[in-house]
Amino acid sequence: MYKFSFQNPTRIEFGIDKEKNMGRYMKEFGAKRVLIVFGSDRIKQSGLFDNVTASLREYGIEFTECSKIKSNPILSKVQEGITIAKKFGADSVLSIGGGSCLDSAKAIAAGSLYDGDVWDFFTGSPVTKALNIFDIMTLAATGSEMNNGGVVTNEKTKQKYPIHGFSLFPKVSVINPQLQTTISCDYLVYSAADIIAHSIEGYFTASIQPELINLQIEANIKTVIRTTEILLQNPNNLDARGEFAWAATLALNGLTYLGTAGFSYPNHMIEHAMSAICDVPHGAGLSVVMPAWMTWYHDRNPKQFQRFAKEIFGLSTAEQGIEALRAWFNKIGTPTTLEQLNINQQDLKLIVDNAAQNAIDWQMSDIYSKQVIANILNLAK
Known part of the structure; x- marks a missing residue:
């Protein structure tokens, strides 16, 4: 084997109803104000959003939303999320969805603590800090729930580039297979x-x-x-x-x-x-x-x-x-x-x-x- 160093700090919480403990998981990391990042309103229609936010309220965590994340996530939506997070004073982001939501959340987490253009991180600038990242996976594919990377498309330049940084590892990722049964x-x-x-x-x-x-x-x-x-x-x-x-x-x-x-x-x-x-x-x-x-x-x-x-x-x-x-x-x-x-x-x-x-x-x-x-x-x- 070739020489290596390995550290993966993400905690996986796997199992039925684990998402109902999200407030407790996030409180362990000092979360007080969280931006919830998601795609469609299906998570509200299914009751998932209510279950999660009830747990946040139980632990005194305030929240706001950034919705309508699309498959193949785009830079303009990340920039919108950064604006919301900064205005709200978020200390954490919570992705509820698949890899597109989580990749967007990672970029938002990095951009929220940066004064420049978040695209800098996709073109070579190192990510040195980010808001704490949490997620609930409703689709399995990208593996973003346990790594420090993400991919976003700059729709103006047609560049689909990755972002990486140790601070982009999620703190806790919830994988409940039951939440993924409605995937097409x-x-x-x-x-x-x-x-x-x-x-x-x-x-x-x-x-x-x-x-x-x-x-x-x-x-x-x-x-x-x-x-x-x-x-x-x-x-x-x-x-x-x-x-x-x-x-x-x-x-x-x-x-x-x-x-x-x-x-x-x-x-x-x-x-x-x-x-x-x-x-x-x-x-x-x-x-x-x-x-x-x-x-x-x-x-x-x-x-x-x-x-x-x-x-x-x-x-x-x-x-x-x-x-x-x-x-x-x-x-x-x-x-x-x-x-x-x-x-x-x-x-x-x-x-x-x-x-x-x-x-x-x-x-x-x-x-x-x-x-x-x-x-x-x-x-x-």
Whole structure:
């Protein structure tokens, strides 16, 4: 294993009704005034908002709201949230939703203690402090509940960039599988693709990859495949829902990258451009990019791709494993072609240009030139 340092300060509270203890959890960290960040009013219609705010009131925590966070969260909404948080004097943010809400909340938490433009943190300025961050996950996909990163799109510049900083680890994250039973089939399968993408980036690209990490990643991917199929038939299966949610967390909380080295995130680099230009759901974009990228890349690491085929699908060759993944995506109903995303030739040119800039920013342009990116995406037609 390659040398590493590891610390993950996030506390996970997993289980039914854990969200009803949110006030107590937040009080432990001195919360007094909180900005609640969420998407639609569904959390109010379902009673979730009332349950959470009742707990906040019980512990004397005042709150205000920033709502209408969208999938593929945008900078202007983050800026709106910062304005609200500063005016309210918030000391904490509480995200109730999926990864888009939490990524927005993280950026709001950083920007609320900063006098400059929060976009600075997405373009190189370090995050040194932030409001305390808490969350209740209603959708499992991004793993943002147990890591220190987030992604936001600057809708003016069409840049979809990440933000990172140790202070962006949530203090407490609540995962109640029951809250995720109403997720649509579309977003369930998009989430499955996102989790698999988080799992394979290092698995396929790392120059140093410990056997233990291989086994963990393979177990995670097989869990996602198994539980997705169960949930498509029975969305209320809480055992499958819980395993799916925990697989999402494990895919990007740092554990599956310990002792690895020399890895990169090409699928996310390309998909960030795709959703920045066309605003496609992130997981849907990834299910299109992944088989195409794997087809282009597999000769660079043939043994690992053969291993993937054998361990995940019981097949012999890299090509068979790639086709099996594509077939599984088709089976569950997440797209595998640009046409399914309604991406035309003009869009494609803009995506390639955007991704080529991402490759420069992510220090991957030695491999991923504009022509290479175009070649990969042409495999997704």
